[in-house]
Amino acid sequence: MNGPQDVGGMMGFGPIVPEPEAVRFHADWEKRVLAVTLAASATGVWTIDAMRFSRESLPPAMYYGSSYYRIWLEALTNRLIAEGMVTAEEVAAGASREPARSVPRVLRAEAVSPALAAGTRYAREPSAPARFSVNEAVRMRVINPPTHTRLPRYVRGKVGTVERAHGVFVLPDTNAHGLGEDPQWLYTIRFSGTELWGVEADPTLSVSVDAWESYLEPVT
Amino acid sequence: MNGPQDVGGMMGFGPIVPEPEAVRFHADWEKRVLAVTLAASATGVWTIDAMRFSRESLPPAMYYGSSYYRIWLEALTNRLIAEGMVTAEEVAAGASREPARSVPRVLRAEAVSPALAAGTRYAREPSAPARFSVNEAVRMRVINPPTHTRLPRYVRGKVGTVERAHGVFVLPDTNAHGLGEDPQWLYTIRFSGTELWGVEADPTLSVSVDAWESYLEPVT
Amino acid sequence: MMFALTKIGALTARDDVGKGLPMNNDHGHNHHGHDHHDRGSALSETELRVRALETLLVAKGYVDPAALEAIIETYETKIGPRNGARVVARAWNDPAYRDWLLRDATAAIAALGFGGRQGEHMVAVENTEAQHNLVVCTLCSCYPWPVLGLPPAWYKSPAYRSRAVIDPRGVLAEFGVSLPADRQIRVWDSTAETRYFVIPQRPPSSEGLDEAALADLVTRDSMIGAGVARQPAAAS
């Protein structure tokens, strides 16, 4: 969706504020949000793409007015309610009132290290050869789905060059909505700054995105 | 600028809430903001384009989190301070602490009706013929100025058709920043929905913008 | 490849888009910015700020307090959508006036006594069996004040401004307007000082009504394209 998350090329957010490398968290509640989000996601009720969609579905005023851990908190709460794992009343009360929903798994303390060390691989075995070749020119499709996509607005319709084929990966557009993994070839596509931003752009600039095969069309 | 004002095609702002035709204001302060903004603007210290730039320069979280009269209030306050007409301290105190700046004019009560009835004409005498003709295909330039522009992001780079030439009008891009009126031909450019949003768009849709000559380039 | 838009609609409806979240800009207010202070308290932060700014500008001599009252009176009592309704009623009733209005709206509207601020360069567009027109200002709140008055809160809201150009049928549905699938939708984004207003389709069974009665059928929303004209009482 063309939601508040899609900020590439926007202006007006003010200065960037660097911070020391030693800073891990800014408040104790940030740690709790991190841990609760990872542990709740480990139940396997939703995919990472579904959770991203929950975050970008927050109202823009809230999204831009919140720190990122606050965004996590809001999205996690919405997702838990949408999945029937908790009710809004339970969230307000901070207490369980209904029986728990069954979930695929629960992450136990002893499994944390192995789970984080393993991660979740999104690569899949190719079932077809890559349609596009390295150094080939491609045009990004013009799509505006109200659902999740990882094709940012600032590259849609633009012509770039295939720089690398990464293999076949789970497609977020379907995976976010329970429509299956639809694994597709994933490419790094490089654009000149002038292609993206016009002739007045920095001539030394190039920008790439990683794009699934269905985001691309041949340049005719 | 690609600020929060440029919302065409964005998603996630929630439902539209119709309201009865008889509703003029929702609170008394809205009337005051309307009147103060019109009267302060009538001093002639800034142009309408400069005030629009002040509004779109508000932080996105504030812009999206505020009603439109609140946006007016914030922008007017910033503009008055930037023009040296008031200080931030005076605004906080609600009292004058410094001598007033001289302003070109003050709108008196008896001049309100004639001024509103006259309006401000932005049309200028053409000094050159229109470069583009009705029914001609044109491409919108790809520009991303950090300054004021009235070329929305969703049409940049898109090909449309000249539907009407309105005459020559003051260019907001320069006028907003004290760089002169640079009057240019103004056209209505019509786009198909599919050109703007892709092949999945509503096939019955067409959208137009009004665009100054320097926003356009010939289709080659 | 991408899935179809119809499929997506159902998905979005069942997903958590905004569920349980306050939405901004309904009724011109919002629920999680500064303005939440405006509810309930006798004198809100916003009211105090507006009052302080007005006091300051008057003290500085930049604004005449009597001019403020004159401005408010004008837009509360003189300039509103009944002006536009008169223009539409005349156009329905007088083919020559309609032609003039479509050819030179600023002049034709001035002939009925309307014009000025935010209506200096008017364009009238006509709804027909072939085409429905919808007016928006994606970049701010441009609106034809002399014929329609001040814009309603929804016209200035990001919700309307963002969607009118990409999903006008969805927008119209929220206003209770459903058009035939083959009706062409023409959206006018007011990006310059030209101001658009819509001549809605004249309702069936309105023959014989005089201009005052016709004007009663013309709603504000119908002149933005977000609504259609009312049916005459006898026919409804």
Next chain:
Amino acid sequence: MMFALTKIGALTARDDVGKGLPMNNDHGHNHHGHDHHDRGSALSETELRVRALETLLVAKGYVDPAALEAIIETYETKIGPRNGARVVARAWNDPAYRDWLLRDATAAIAALGFGGRQGEHMVAVENTEAQHNLVVCTLCSCYPWPVLGLPPAWYKSPAYRSRAVIDPRGVLAEFGVSLPADRQIRVWDSTAETRYFVIPQRPPSSEGLDEAALADLVTRDSMIGAGVARQPAAAS
């Protein structure tokens, strides 16, 4: 026609962009959303909500409280940018390792004991005299956790995410980094599960340092491309 960008910079600087306004997302907090309640009060609204949610999820049996502590301990003490600094130091010191890292970053990084969540598909890119690399995730906060730890607040901020792809030199200037005008700038927008990290240029006068000493020169920001490696103490 449009005026030049250099001219525009000056204009913007003197105009009222954000003047006197609170900015959001500095230091990961904001000053006019809900989070303003977090300042000063002993137990903020956010803290209360987080506590309530954690209590609820534990009561429901969805999360194991001991697992929460294990997750926090991992990212507070085990996984951070010193991991990435070791990778860079090895690459500086060992040309064969550098080649492997550029060819198959996931495997080369795993050989040093790092990998897993948010680093399953790693790509290393190298800064040179010809090209400077900068990593961003415009759509969310994708970041190579196994080598860099959790992202800093600025990396997740709309300010950084919006500008990195259109004005990277302006962004770098805010980090105190100024590159030659002819240096190619290559921005990597992390829109998939591939995770990028930057091998900064090895500082002059770092010859003869061992890998531990080299790793001390490698800052977190330099591995995002928002900084450069430190000069050795003797040379600075």
